[in-house]
Amino acid sequence: MNEAIVQVTGIHKRFSGVYALRDVSLEINPGDIHCLAGENGSGKSTLIKVIAGVYHADEGSIHLNGTQYEHLRPIDAIREGVQVIYQDFSLFPNLTVAENLAINSQLEQRKRLVKWSELRATAEDAISRIKVDLPLDATVGSLSVADKQLVAISRALLHDAKLVIMDEPTTALTQHEVKNLFDVITDLKSEGIATLFVSHKLREVLDISEKLTILRNGRLAAEGDTSDFDEKKITFHMTGREVSEERFAWSGDGATPILSVRNLGRRGEFDGITFDVQPGEIVGITGLLGSGRTSLGLSLFGVHPADSGEVLVDGAPVSIRSIQDAITAGIAYVPEDRLTEGLFLEQSIGRNIFVSILDRIKTAIRFVDFDVAKRTVAAWIENLKIATPSAEAAAQTLSGGNQQRIVLARWLAAESRILVLNGPTVGVDVGSKEEIHKKLRELAAQGVGVVIMSDDIPEIVQNCNRIYVMHKGRFVRELTEAIDTDTLVEQFEELK
Amino acid sequence: MQKLVKTHEFYVAVILIALSVIVGVVNPSFFSIGNLFALLKSNVVTGIFALGVLLVLIAGGIDISFPAIGVVSMYMTGKFLERIEYGGPVILAFLISLSIGILLGVINASIISTFKLPTLIVSLGTLSAYQGFVLTFVDTKIINRLTEPMVNYSRMEILRTTMESSGQTTGLHVSIFVYLVLALLTAWILKYTMVGRGVYALGGDRQATERAGFSIRKIEFFIYTYVGFLAGVAGILHSAHVRNANPFDLVGSELNVIAATVLGGATIGGGRGTVVGTLLGVMLITVMNNSLILLGIPSYWQRFTTGMILLIAVTVPKINEMRRESA
Numbered sequence: 001m002n003e004a005i006v007q008v009t010g011i012h013k014r015f016s017g018v019y020a021l022r023d024v025s026l027e028i029n030p031g032d033i034h035c036l037a038g039e040n041g042s043g044k045s046t047l048i049k050v051i052a053g054v055y056h057a058d059e060g061s062i063h064l065n066g067t068q069y070e071h072l073r074p075i076d077a078i079r080e081g082v083q084v085i086y087q088d089f090s091l092f093p094n095l096t097v098a099e100n101l102a103i104n105s106q107l108e109q110r111k112r113l114v115k116w117s118e119l120r121a122t123a124e125d126a127i128s129r130i131k132v133d134l135p136l137d138a139t140v141g142s143l144s145v146a147d148k149q150l151v152a153i154s155r156a157l158l159h160d161a162k163l164v165i166m167d168e169p170t171t172a173l174t175q176h177e178v179k180n181l182f183d184v185i186t187d188l189k190s191e192g193i194a195t196l197f198v199s200h201k202l203r204e205v206l207d208i209s210e211k212l213t214i215l216r217n218g219r220l221a222a223e224g225d226t227s228d229f230d231e232k233k234i235t236f237h238m239t240g241r242e243v244s245e246e247r248f249a250w251s252g253d254g255a256t257p258i259l260s261v262r263n264l265g266r267r268g269e270f271d272g273i274t275f276d277v278q279p280g281e282i283v284g285i286t287g288l289l290g291s292g293r294t295s296l297g298l299s300l301f302g303v304h305p306a307d308s309g310e311v312l313v314d315g316a317p318v319s320i321r322s323i324q325d326a327i328t329a330g331i332a333y334v335p336e337d338r339l340t341e342g343l344f345l346e347q348s349i350g351r352n353i354f355v356s357i358l359d360r361i362k363t364a365i366r367f368v369d370f371d372v373a374k375r376t377v378a379a380w381i382e383n384l385k386i387a388t389p390s391a392e393a394a395a396q397t398l399s400g401g402n403q404q405r406i407v408l409a410r411w412l413a414a415e416s417r418i419l420v421l422n423g424p425t426v427g428v429d430v431g432s433k434e435e436i437h438k439k440l441r442e443l444a445a446q447g448v449g450v451v452i453m454s455d456d457i458p459e460i461v462q463n464c465n466r467i468y469v470m471h472k473g474r475f476v477r478e479l480t481e482a483i484d485t486d487t488l489v490e491q492f493e494e495l496k
Numbered sequence: 497m498q499k500l501v502k503t504h505e506f507y508v509a510v511i512l513i514a515l516s517v518i519v520g521v522v523n524p525s526f527f528s529i530g531n532l533f534a535l536l537k538s539n540v541v542t543g544i545f546a547l548g549v550l551l552v553l554i555a556g557g558i559d560i561s562f563p564a565i566g567v568v569s570m571y572m573t574g575k576f577l578e579r580i581e582y583g584g585p586v587i588l589a590f591l592i593s594l595s596i597g598i599l600l601g602v603i604n605a606s607i608i609s610t611f612k613l614p615t616l617i618v619s620l621g622t623l624s625a626y627q628g629f630v631l632t633f634v635d636t637k638i639i640n641r642l643t644e645p646m647v648n649y650s651r652m653e654i655l656r657t658t659m660e661s662s663g664q665t666t667g668l669h670v671s672i673f674v675y676l677v678l679a680l681l682t683a684w685i686l687k688y689t690m691v692g693r694g695v696y697a698l699g700g701d702r703q704a705t706e707r708a709g710f711s712i713r714k715i716e717f718f719i720y721t722y723v724g725f726l727a728g729v730a731g732i733l734h735s736a737h738v739r740n741a742n743p744f745d746l747v748g749s750e751l752n753v754i755a756a757t758v759l760g761g762a763t764i765g766g767g768r769g770t771v772v773g774t775l776l777g778v779m780l781i782t783v784m785n786n787s788l789i790l791l792g793i794p795s796y797w798q799r800f801t802t803g804m805i806l807l808i809a810v811t812v813p814k815i816n817e818m819r820r821e822s823a
Binding site: 052054074075078084086088089090091092093094095099103104106107108111112113114 | 687688689690691692693696697699700701703704705706707708709710766767768
């Protein structure tokens with residue numbers, strides 16, 4: 001009876017000759033809360049897809065509930081009770097919540113015709129399982145991210161899921177929503193449903209899981225009970241090296257602030273924002289989702305210009321009405337969603353970098369000087385340790401951490417003196433995260449003013465010498481000394 | 497009621513009625529039984545093509561080869577019937593034509609789903625290849641004398657009345673019922689079959705469709721085969737309506753059909769569209785073209801207005817979307 005839901009042994013998977021997985025094994029038993037950790041590109045997603053039947057392993061055996069599968073198809077995995085909630089949730093934005101919930105079970109039952117009354121009953125059954133209220137007739141496209149995730153989870157629980165695999169489920173959630181999610185997972189456990197939780201956020205891994213598997217470069221790096229691990233140990237296995245946790249320190253010297261913001265406001269988004277950034281400082285701005293921090297960032301970069309207050313650079317007022325104004329003033333902005341806002345995904349890494357300096361590298365007859373461009377790009381790839389075989393590769397071929405470095409390189413090449421980063425390490429793995437933090441500190445040491453906007457509390461605490469907590473469009477707290485993670489978490493709780 | 501008012505179909509219906517009233521006021525013959533019957537009849541071929549285009553658009557693709565499928569089916573059927581001097585029931589003509597249509601649809605489907613190519617490019621290729629094949633290997637001559645069963649079919653009308661004013665006889669052509677049946681069939685497929693929901697799913701999110709356990713290959717095969725089937729029927733009906741079989745015909749009408757479908761609320765990019773919307777869109781385009789004639793405007797304007805309508809129909813939803821985002 002105590003048969004493993006999933007038992008994969010000795011899995012090898014190659015993509016065009018390159019190993020994505022090498023001799024990986026994993027076993028999940030009923031009621032397990034199992035965490036699969038690893039950096040981006042370590043093979044986590046590939047392993048999930050092998051279990052879900054989306055990819056075929058080149059070698060190795062797959063048993064689901066005791067049955068061996070030679071050629072596992074997605075529909076087989078679903079029939080065996082394996083449900084995957086992908087990062088993008090795999091929902092249909094154009095269909096209603098009800099249909100999204102029921103469509104999988106309709107397919108599973110090999111239905112050819114749709115009975116709408118039956119479909120609705122299935123949907124109602126689905127949302128009753130996680131005790132949430134979702135508008136069944138709304139189209140999924142109109143829901144918030146957290147609600148979409150609830151739809152995806154409810155859907156997974158239909159038709160007797162035995163194992164729910166969640167791929168980076170907390171990326172787009174606020175702390176509060178993460179807590180709700182963990183409650184749901186604990187509920188599932190009490191019903192004997194196992195969860196495979198894929199994450200690279202150490203804190204979450206330790207909080208929720210009981211068993212842990214860590215992958216590195218497609219190989220099994222460590223496995224065992226979570227209680228035998230701590231953050232340091234996990235990080236070591238994920239990256240293969242020790243990662244420093246040294247706090248950023250800065251001793252003010254009362255120099256002219258490189259950036260001063262006075263009473264800045266934009267109707268309906270934020271109001272009365274005042275702060276200074278001195279050269280060499282790293283200032284943190286944090287707040288819950290919807291606190292207005294993204295709007296503030298976009299205003300500083302001229303995307304949505306502010307309608308009151310002023311901005312001073314080096315003590316002189318500047319008017320920022322457009323992105324061009326911001327760039328001229330030396331302000332650079334690294335957006336939250338680099339995939340849609342920050343990168344030309346299909347263009348080469350090189351082009352992504354030198355796009356910001358096109359008008360500085362003209363030849364005598366105003367063509368782009370490709371020699372200079374090439375040299376600049378090469379220098380920054382080297383400087384930021386962007387891991388790529390060539391500057392000609394498309395930006396989309398790189399991992400999250402490397403993509404983020406491309407965006408950084410672009411603005412550093414433009415000699416920006418004020419760097420505003422929104423969620424600089426969202427979707428970036430531990431090793432790259434550390435590299436990026438190190439780089440930001442180096443920049444600060446060179447006199448660049450850095451502003452980090454993030455809801456990753458440990459990140460903010462570790463890297464900023466001053467932190468503002470934003471709530472409903474205003475700064476409600478300023479923390480300068482004795483900043484620690486617990487204090488900040490408490491502050492957050494009070495805001496709710 | 498409020499929900500109804502918000503739908504795209506409602507707006508199209510309002511525009512349709514408004515346009516009809518304007519045209520009717522300027523030229524009262526618009527509302528004559530004769531003109532209305534004629535209008536309905538001229539909906540048929542465009543409308544049947546549009547039902548196919550609707551499926552393709554909902555699934556997120558675009559197809560322009562359907563007129564070629566229509567003309568090839570129609571002309572080869574005509575040739576065959578002529579050679580054997582066919583005299584039996586007309587249903588055989590329909591069966592031959594729709595079989596050819598299905599065959600060509602299957603070729604489209606195979607290329608698209610096997611090589612995972614963009615539908616526009618594939619259909620651009622097959623559009624030219626299908627018509628070129630017939631012109632090269634079959635014949636280029638127009639068949640002006642259709643076989644007996646086809647001629648008889650072209651005269652099949654019900655509710656025949658003689659108009660007092662002109663003394664002309666007019667009736668409702670049976671093709672309209674073929675159109676209605678196909679429209680009902682398409683609506684039923686889209687709403688009540690899994691493959692129909694799969695078409696919507698595919699247009700909503702391709703990857704999610706695959707992960708949910710749909711076979712994308714099956715859905716695509718269904719879509720393009722069904723388009724071929726509809727084009728085969730539309731082709732033979734067109735031949736009957738104009739009482740000839742011209743291998744140069746139909747190709748060039750794709751813009752009109754796609755414009756009608758988009759006007760009816762199907763979005764380029766996929767995921768949305770309804771049969772009711774498509775029927776209204778086709779009606780609107782037909783009335784528009786018809787009214788230009790009744791209003792005495794040169795027919796060159798038709799191309800211009802159709803183009804403009806297509807642009808407006810795709811721009812308006814986009815504007816609404818942008819407004820919603822900035823709000």
